[in-house]
Amino acid sequence: MMNLSMNDPSLPGPGELQxxxxxxxxxxxxxxxxxxxxxxxxxxxxQRAPSLGELHQxxxxxxxxxxxxxxxxxxxQQGAGQGAADPTSAxxxxxxxxxxxxxxxxxxxxxxxxxxxxxxRSPAPQGRRGSYGLSRQSSSRSRTHSRGTxxxxxxxxxxxxxxxxxxxxxxxxxxxVFHQAExxxxxxxxxxxxxxxxELERHLNESTSPSLTAASPGGGPHMxxxxxxxxxxxxxxxxxxxxxxxxxxxxxxxVVGLAIARRLAKREGTSTxxxxxxxxxxxxxxxxxxxxxxxxxxxxxxxxxxxLCLAGKEMLYTLLEAQAIPHARTGKWIVAQTxxxxxxxxxxxxxxxxxxxxxxxLSPEEAAEREPDVRATHGVLESTTTGIVDSxxxxxxxxxxxxxAGGDVALNTSxxxxxxxxxxxxSKNLPDGSGGYxxxxxxxxxxxxxxxxxxxxxxxxxLAAIDISNLVLPPExxxxxxxxxxxxxxxxxxxxxxHTLVYPAPAAGHAGLGTHLTLDLAGRIRFGPxxxxxxxxxxxxxxxxxxxxxxxxxxxxxxPGVQEDELVPDYCGIRPKMGKKAAVGQGEGGGSGFExxxxxxxxxxxxxxxxxxxxxPGLTSSLAIGEMVDRLLYGPNMST
Numbered sequence: 001m002m003n004l005s006m007n008d009p010s011l012p013g014p015g016e017l018q019x020x021x022x023x024x025x026x027x028x029x030x031x032x033x034x035x036x037x038x039x040x041x042x043x044x045x046x047q048r049a050p051s052l053g054e055l056h057q058x059x060x061x062x063x064x065x066x067x068x069x070x071x072x073x074x075x076x077q078q079g080a081g082q083g084a085a086d087p088t089s090a091x092x093x094x095x096x097x098x099x100x101x102x103x104x105x106x107x108x109x110x111x112x113x114x115x116x117x118x119x120x121r122s123p124a125p126q127g128r129r130g131s132y133g134l135s136r137q138s139s140s141r142s143r144t145h146s147r148g149t150x151x152x153x154x155x156x157x158x159x160x161x162x163x164x165x166x167x168x169x170x171x172x173x174x175x176x177v178f179h180q181a182e183x184x185x186x187x188x189x190x191x192x193x194x195x196x197x198x199e200l201e202r203h204l205n206e207s208t209s210p211s212l213t214a215a216s217p218g219g220g221p222h223m224x225x226x227x228x229x230x231x232x233x234x235x236x237x238x239x240x241x242x243x244x245x246x247x248x249x250x251x252x253x254x255v256v257g258l259a260i261a262r263r264l265a266k267r268e269g270t271s272t273x274x275x276x277x278x279x280x281x282x283x284x285x286x287x288x289x290x291x292x293x294x295x296x297x298x299x300x301x302x303x304x305x306x307x308l309c310l311a312g313k314e315m316l317y318t319l320l321e322a323q324a325i326p327h328a329r330t331g332k333w334i335v336a337q338t339x340x341x342x343x344x345x346x347x348x349x350x351x352x353x354x355x356x357x358x359x360x361x362l363s364p365e366e367a368a369e370r371e372p373d374v375r376a377t378h379g380v381l382e383s384t385t386t387g388i389v390d391s392x393x394x395x396x397x398x399x400x401x402x403x404x405a406g407g408d409v410a411l412n413t414s415x416x417x418x419x420x421x422x423x424x425x426x427s428k429n430l431p432d433g434s435g436g437y438x439x440x441x442x443x444x445x446x447x448x449x450x451x452x453x454x455x456x457x458x459x460x461x462x463l464a465a466i467d468i469s470n471l472v473l474p475p476e477x478x479x480x481x482x483x484x485x486x487x488x489x490x491x492x493x494x495x496x497x498x499h500t501l502v503y504p505a506p507a508a509g510h511a512g513l514g515t516h517l518t519l520d521l522a523g524r525i526r527f528g529p530x531x532x533x534x535x536x537x538x539x540x541x542x543x544x545x546x547x548x549x550x551x552x553x554x555x556x557x558x559x560p561g562v563q564e565d566e567l568v569p570d571y572c573g574i575r576p577k578m579g580k581k582a583a584v585g586q587g588e589g590g591g592s593g594f595e596x597x598x599x600x601x602x603x604x605x606x607x608x609x610x611x612x613x614x615x616x617p618g619l620t621s622s623l624a625i626g627e628m629v630d631r632l633l634y635g636p637n638m639s640t
Contacts, residue, residue, distance in 0.1 A: 247270070247271065247272070247273075247436070247454035247455040247456040247457070247607075248264050248270060248272055248454065248455070248456035248457065248458055248607075248633065249272070249273045249274075249275060249439065249452070249454040249456070249457055249458070250264070250272065250273070250274050250275065250458045250460055251275045251415055251439075251457070251458065251459055251460060251461045251468055252274075252275075252276065252459070252460035252461035252462050252464070252465070252468075253274050253275070253276030253278070253280075253281035253282065253409065253411075254281070254282055254284060254285060254286035254395075254460070254462045255282060255286040255391060255394065255395055255398070255618070255619055255622045256286075256460050256462070256611065256614055256618055256621075256622045256625055256626075257274060257276075257281075257458075257460035257461075257462075258274065258281060258282070258395055258398040258399055258402060258622075259398060259622040259623050259625060259626035260458055260460055260625065260626045260629045260630075261273075261274040261402050261407055262398050262401050262402040262405065262407070262626065263623075263626035263627060263629070263630050264458075264626075264629070264630060264633075265402050265405035265406055265407035266405050267630075267634065271406070271408075272402075272405075272406075272407045272408070273407070273408045273409075273410055273452075273454075274402065274407060274408070274409045274410065275410045275413050275415060275439070275441065276409065276410065276411050276412075276413065277412070277413060277414045277415075277444070277464070278411065278412070279411055279412055280411065281395055281399055281409065281411075282391070282392065282395040284462055284463055284537075284574070285462050285463060285573055285574060285575065285576065285615070285618075286391060286395060286462075286619065287391060287392060287395075288540070288571060288572065288573030288574070289391070289529075289573050289616070289619065290388075290488075290516075290518045290526075290528070290529070291388050291389055291390065291391045291518070291520065291619070292332075292386065292387070292388055292501065292518060292619075292620075293313060293316060293317070293327070293386060293387040293388065293389055293619075293620050294309055294313065294386060294616065294617040294620045295309075295313065295332070295352075295357050295359075295383045295385045295386045296309035296310045296313060296355065296357055296617070296620075297334075297348055297351070297352050297357060297359070297383060298348075298506060298513070299594075299596075300594065300596075301351075301354065301355060303594075303596045303597075304596050304597040304598075304599060305596055305597055305617060305621070306355065307624075308597065308617075308621035308624040308625055308628065309617040309620050309621050309624075310355065310357070311621075311624040311627075312617075312620050312621035312622060312623050312624035312625070313385065313620050315623040315624055315627075316389070316620060316622070316623055317329075317387070319397075319623065320389060320394070323397055325389065325390065325393050325394050325397055326389070326390040326393050326521050327387055327388060327389040327390065327521075328387055328388050328521060329384075329385070329386075329387040330386065330387050330388055330499075330500055330501055330519065331382055331383060331384050331385075331386055331387075331500050331501070332382070332383040332386035332500065332501040332502075332503060333362075333367075333371070333374065333376070333380050333381070333382055333383075333500055333501065333502050333503065334348065334380070334381045334382075334383065334503045334504070334505060334506075335374065335375070335376035335379070335380055335502060335503070335504060335505065335558045336376060336377070336378040336379045336380075336381075336505045337375065337376070337377050337378060337504075337505075337557055337558070338377075338378060339378060341378060341504075341505035342378040342379050342505075344505045344506060345361075345379055345381045345505055348381060348505075348506065349361065349381055352383075357383070357385065358383075358384050358385060359381055359382060359383050359384070360381070360382050360384070361379060361380065361381055361382075362379075362380040362381075362382055367380045370499075370500075371498050371499070371500060371502075373495070373496030373497070373498060373559060373561055374498055374502055374558055374559060375557070375558050375559070375560050376558065386501060388501075388518065388519060388520070388521065389619070390521055391619060410441075412443060412444040412445050413441045413442070413443060413444070414441060414442050414444055415439055415440070415441050415461075415468060415471070416440050416441060416442050416449065417438075417439075417440040417471060418437055418438070418439055418440070418457070418468070418471040418472050419437065419438040419440075420432035420433040420437055420472065420605055420608075421433065421434070421435035421436050421437060421438060421453070422434060422435050423435050432604065432605060432606070433457075433604075433605040433606035433607050433608055434606045436453050436454055436455045436456075436607070437453065437454055437455075437457045437472070437607070437608070438451055438452070438453045439451060439452050439453075439454060439457070455607060456607040456608075456609075456633060457472070457607060457608050457609070458608075458609045458611070458629060459472070459608070459609065459610050459611055459612075460611045460614070462576055462614060463481075463483070463537040463574055463576050464537075465481075465576060465610075465611060465612050465613075465614070466479045466480070466481040466576075466612060467481065469610050469612060472602070472605060472608055472610075473602060473605065473610075474604075477602075479578070479612070481537075481576065481577070482533070482576075482577035482578065482579055482580060483533070483534050483535070483536065483537050483539075483574050483575070483576065483577065484531050484532070484533060484534075484574070484575040484577050484615075485531075485532040485533070485534045485539055485540075485572055485573075485574050485575075486528055486529020486530055486531060486532070486572065486573050486574075486575065487528055487529060487530055487532070487542050487543065487547060487551070487569055487570075487571075487572050488526050488527065488528035488529055488542075488569075488570050488571050488572070488573070489526060489527045489528055489548070489551055489567045489568060489569055489570055490524070490525075490526055490567075490568050490570040491524075491525040491526065491527060491562070491563075491566055491567055491568075492524075492566060492568075493563050493566050495561070496559055496561045496562060497523075497525060498517060498525075498559070499519075499523075500519075501516065501517060501518050501519065502516060502517040502558055502559070503516040503517075504516065504554065504557065504558060513616075514554065515527055515528055515529070515530050515550075515551050515554040515555060516528070517555070517558075517559065526570060527551060527555050527567065528551065529572075529573060530547060530550065530551055530554075532547065533580060534574070537574045537576075539572075539574070540571075540572045540573075540574070541572065542569030542570065542571065542572050543569065544569055547569075548567065548569060551567065552564050552567055555567070575615040575616070576612075576613060576614065576615055577595065577613060577615065578595055578598070578612060578613040579595065581593040581594065581595035595613055596613070597611070597612075597613055597614055597618075597621075597625075598610065598611065598612040598613050599611050599614075599625065599628060599629070599632075600632070601632050601633075607633070609629050609632050609633060611625070611629075
């Protein structure tokens with residue numbers, strides 16, 4: 001049966017992935033008693049949803065902790081003022097581990113209510129956690145940090161709604177700013193907890209209806225069954241008969257699927273369901289990428305990649321700043337090492353100017369002063385609107401906002417069949433899908449199959465999008481999926497350590513943007529991704545050997561001082577492709593082999609929107625894609 005993550009604290013949160021690094025795995029197996037990482041121990045909080053009284057009690061405890069944190073901050077500010085006369089008091093040895101320093105993003109002037117807590121990105125625990133349970137982590141539970149999450153003592157959001165100054169992010173050691181940010185973080189957690197309490201009260205009121213109290217066999221006492229699990233099994237097959245849903249239904253719980261579902265759920269009269277095959281949202285491509293907010297430089301001017309990236313970038317920055325979701329406007333350097341690459345940068349600059357995307361060439365003196373470790377023998381083109389985002393925190397917000405609008409998330413649910421239905425009037429002149437679609441799905445926990453009829457269907461399944469498309473469309477429109485695997489490499493040494501993103505000049509016909517240098521919100525460096533064509537989207541094992549040697553060779557072209565033996569294969573991501581085509585192309589039409597997004601209403605299938613080949617810049621474009629799907633279904637007028 002389908003499982004809805006309405007308030008089951010045992011479901012893993014968005015993006016909590018099993019680490020592929022054996023060293024991280026070894027670290028994560030240690031923890032506090034009762035931690036899900038401790039073999040042979042059990043945390044009773046993972047066995048049931050918390051009661052309303054328990055949530056109120058936690059809220060009071062959080063509020064008390066916030067007051068204590070504020071008092072501590074004020075005391076430390078006073079102490080800092082007294083010690084300001086001693087210039088040696090602020091000195092910190094560069095050898096101090098990053099995790100022991102207080103890295104500040106920017107001066108935080110906004111009221112505490114606007115800052116959210118960066119989501120810990122730990123390997124998937126054995127227990128499960130609900131979507132709103134993200135701020136309810138007990139201090140006794142493990143908080144193992146993995147890639148992309150600021151360690152204790154750092155904070156990942158600009159609280160004033162303005163741009164994050166990367167120099168402050170990289171080097172500021174202002175303790176008072178950190179403690180103010182932490183107080184704001186606690187305030188935001190309290191807000192999320194209050195929202196969770198309101199949602200729980202609403203669901204408890206709804207549970208008086210018999211149709212809403214059925215729970216899946218493995219669910220907690222407050223866990224609501226999905227529409228697919230409310231029907232009684234048939235005696236003949238053990239499968240549930242079909243149920244009717246208003247729709248729309250969105251298949252795929254990555255960042256794009258979440259953005260679409262959130263947008264559609266705001267329409268009155270809809271009953272939106274998000275169907276995800278994993279135990280949490282955002283476990284695939286959305287959480288295995290560079291987390292870069294792209295400027296929109298690389299694609300043809302009239303392509304969907306350009307139009308959606310440009311619109312999505314502005315929408316995304318607006319949302320991140322309004323909701324204090326951790327992000328930083330880092331900027332990006334695109335570097336040239338040969339005359340041919342310099343020519344490529346000049347074409348890229350002209351292309352950007354035509355699209356009103358701000359870029360500028362740096363003088364050799366400025367480049368050497370700002371990033372002395374970076375080699376760019378034939379020039380640096382800087383993109384000033386490029387940034388980074390905590391994708392897990394973004395997806396946490398999108399899921400919470402979607403559910404607050406009345407949407408349902410069905411997890412552990414694999415779609416096995418989709419049948420377009422004829423018109424209920426019986427007219428043979430109407431295309432298939434006029435009567436909606438019957439979705440058959442298998443619950444991955446119980447193994448039972450169930451069905452649901454929906455009026456409208458959106459395929460945002462990412463790596464499985466072509467498989468879903470082939471279930472809906474006739475055989476002559478079936479496609480073959482391609483998968484481009486990219487490996488990311490971690491780098492721990494303190495030198496060299498640039499403070500901006502560094503990309504090689506784009507190569508014509510390449511399936512990616514080259515092995516580039518990116519940063520996470522804790523300032524950690526990672527390199528990648530490279531490109532390796534694979535047959536399975538489950539091939540996520542990083543490989544060393546030849547691939548590592550190739551990555552080192554590419555990195556040393558722009559960072560010659562890199563310590564080769566410190567590049568370690570970290571994690572892999574898979575990009576859904578329509579073919580072995582190029583990822584970039586600035587000319588009209590993109591040139592030979594350019595691959596654009598496919599987002600369209602399929603002819604001959606009423607109410608079916610198909611999204612294929614949604615790779616980079618899908619994260620940046622996600623909110624704009626949600627708007628586009630809404631327009632495709634309902635027209636241009638949208639009141640919310």
